[in-house]
Amino acid sequence: MLTASLRDRGALTVARTLQQDALQQFCSRPAAQQTAEDGLALQQAAAAAVRFPADGRYLGSWRRGERIAQDGRGLQYSDPANVPAGGNCYACHQLKPQEPAYGNLGPSLLGFGTRHGADAVTLKATWTQLYNPHAVHLCALMPRFGQQGILTEQQLRDVMALLFDPDSPVNQPSQANE
Numbered sequence: 001m002l003t004a005s006l007r008d009r010g011a012l013t014v015a016r017t018l019q020q021d022a023l024q025q026f027c028s029r030p031a032a033q034q035t036a037e038d039g040l041a042l043q044q045a046a047a048a049a050v051r052f053p054a055d056g057r058y059l060g061s062w063r064r065g066e067r068i069a070q071d072g073r074g075l076q077y078s079d080p081a082n083v084p085a086g087g088n089c090y091a092c093h094q095l096k097p098q099e100p101a102y103g104n105l106g107p108s109l110l111g112f113g114t115r116h117g118a119d120a121v122t123l124k125a126t127w128t129q130l131y132n133p134h135a136v137h138l139c140a141l142m143p144r145f146g147q148q149g150i151l152t153e154q155q156l157r158d159v160m161a162l163l164f165d166p167d168s169p170v171n172q173p174s175q176a177n178e
């Protein structure tokens with residue numbers, strides 16, 4: 001009934017709305033029907049498919065990253081084609097302390113770079129989280145920004161800078177302590 005009553009419209013396709021991939025099928029099952037072997041295989045496949053920046057640059061502009069984090073546009077029927085999608089990070093996370101409107105489905109990312117540092121291992125792990133959160137937590141509730149092509153490589157770099165750049169409002173100690 002659902003399939004028959006829906007049709008593709010713009011970027012919103014019936015296939016994307018109703019057809020689950022293997023990972024979504026697994027995570028939609030009751031726990032009793034999820035085997036550890038299947039889960040491990042899916043998580044390893046997700047991790048193996050993460051594409052890291054070819055030039056090794058993980059950080060772009062935090063200013064652009066902030067705009068992407070605020071932007072909830074993308075992949076809906078009313079979104080014009082060829083307009084880059086946003087990351088909508090504030091829908092689920094606290095980031096800069098000055099922003100009063102944010103969701104709390106995800107953990108607060110206030111002071112993220114200050115708390116974690118920006119060594120190569122941390123940058124790679126965070127890139128993985130943004131590219132495909134299922135590679136980190138199998139049934140994660142966060143969108144797969146890289147794997148699903150929601151954000152481009154440069155957009156991912158910019159959002160990374162929002163998290164890690166010492167000049168980013170996310171990492172200002174005076175404000176983070178408020």
Ligand code: HEC
Binds near residue numbers: 090143163
């Ligand atoms: C639909 C809600 C949602 C959106 C949108 C979302 N996230 Fe998340 N995020 C989560 C949840 C839930 C977690 C907790 C772990 C998990 O489920 O992956 C998380 C975890 C994280 C983590 C790991 C935090 C830690 O302490 O390890 C980072 C970093 C992160 N998100 C960054 C972002 C950024 C940047 C964006 C925007 C590009 C974003 N998230 C968009 C829900 C979301």
